[in-house]
Amino acid sequence: MSEGSEPVLRTDGLLKRFGGVTAVDGCGFEVMRDSMTGLIGPNGSGKTTTFDLITGFQRPDKGTIYFEDNRIDGDRPYRIARNGLGRTFQITRVFPQMTVLENLLVGATGTELRSAAARALHLLDLVGLSDLRDEFCSRLSFGQQKLVEMARIHMRPQKLVLLDEPFAGVNPTLTEKLVAYIEKLRGEGTTYLIIDHEMKLIMRICDRILVLDQGKLLTEGSPEEVQTNSQVLSSYFGDK
Numbered sequence: 001m002s003e004g005s006e007p008v009l010r011t012d013g014l015l016k017r018f019g020g021v022t023a024v025d026g027c028g029f030e031v032m033r034d035s036m037t038g039l040i041g042p043n044g045s046g047k048t049t050t051f052d053l054i055t056g057f058q059r060p061d062k063g064t065i066y067f068e069d070n071r072i073d074g075d076r077p078y079r080i081a082r083n084g085l086g087r088t089f090q091i092t093r094v095f096p097q098m099t100v101l102e103n104l105l106v107g108a109t110g111t112e113l114r115s116a117a118a119r120a121l122h123l124l125d126l127v128g129l130s131d132l133r134d135e136f137c138s139r140l141s142f143g144q145q146k147l148v149e150m151a152r153i154h155m156r157p158q159k160l161v162l163l164d165e166p167f168a169g170v171n172p173t174l175t176e177k178l179v180a181y182i183e184k185l186r187g188e189g190t191t192y193l194i195i196d197h198e199m200k201l202i203m204r205i206c207d208r209i210l211v212l213d214q215g216k217l218l219t220e221g222s223p224e225e226v227q228t229n230s231q232v233l234s235s236y237f238g239d240k
């Protein structure tokens with residue numbers, strides 16, 4: 001799908017401090033509709049905090065966030081989620097005592113059970129978990145739990161989904177499956193903002209990349225532009 005020319009998300013001057021630590025330090029960026037945008041940066045550079053600010057899990061000290069035409073900074077997480085802005089967490093959150101299918105149905109508030117079940121079965125098929133639908137989530141591998149979480153997010157129509165390190169700790173085969181799954185859902189009209197450490201992978205699957213360093217937007221651009229940016233290289237590899 002070609003990248004849209006209008007932003008689905010805009011942030012400006014975002015600032016978040018935790019005591020003496022400035023986790024996000026004046027960040028401003030846009031995520032274009034229909035894009036697959038990567039958010040990269042060294043450990044502790046403020047990536048997860050940026051997601052927390054966008055999804056209402058943390059309130060910014062300063063700055064604005066627009067999702068489509070609505071200003072959402074400081075809104076409650078459920079209100080933001082209800083309008084089609086979903087996320088996954090760095091530490092996967094599934095309900096271990098529930099089956100795979102039940103985990104998906106939990107994500108379907110407000111829909112009729114029958115259509116929710118149909119949607120769930122479609123998504124399980126898409127991620128290749130149909131055979132495990134009645135298995136308890138506690139019995140799944142870490143990677144399979146990530147697939148469940150990813151499928152659950154899409155039980156509701158999503159305009160923008162933020163993925164926090166979806167490939168961390170996932171083996172290469174399953175990573176490729178996840179990528180294929182994300183690309184399919186992107187084809188159904190979801191925009192993605194993805195955090196990951198694996199630069200090579202992000203460079204391959206994203207069409208636009210934002211680079212954070214110490215809470216600041218170091219640079220942004222196409223994978224080619226970012227890959228050759230000397231500041232990015234030294235921030236990633238300079239002192240390692």
Ligand SMILES: Nc1ncnc2c1ncn2[C@@H]1O[C@H](COP(=O)(O)OP(=O)(O)O)[C@@H](O)[C@H]1O
Binds near residue numbers: 049
């Ligand atoms: N809830 C919190 N309380 C205190 N410090 C935090 C909290 N969340 C994040 N930080 C600090 O903010 C900085 C950025 O963290 P984070 O956003 O998790 O970075 P990243 O996701 O890029 O690794 C780090 O120094 C981290 O220790």
Ligand SMILES: [Mg+2]
Binds near residue numbers: 047048049090
């Ligand atoms: Mg993080």
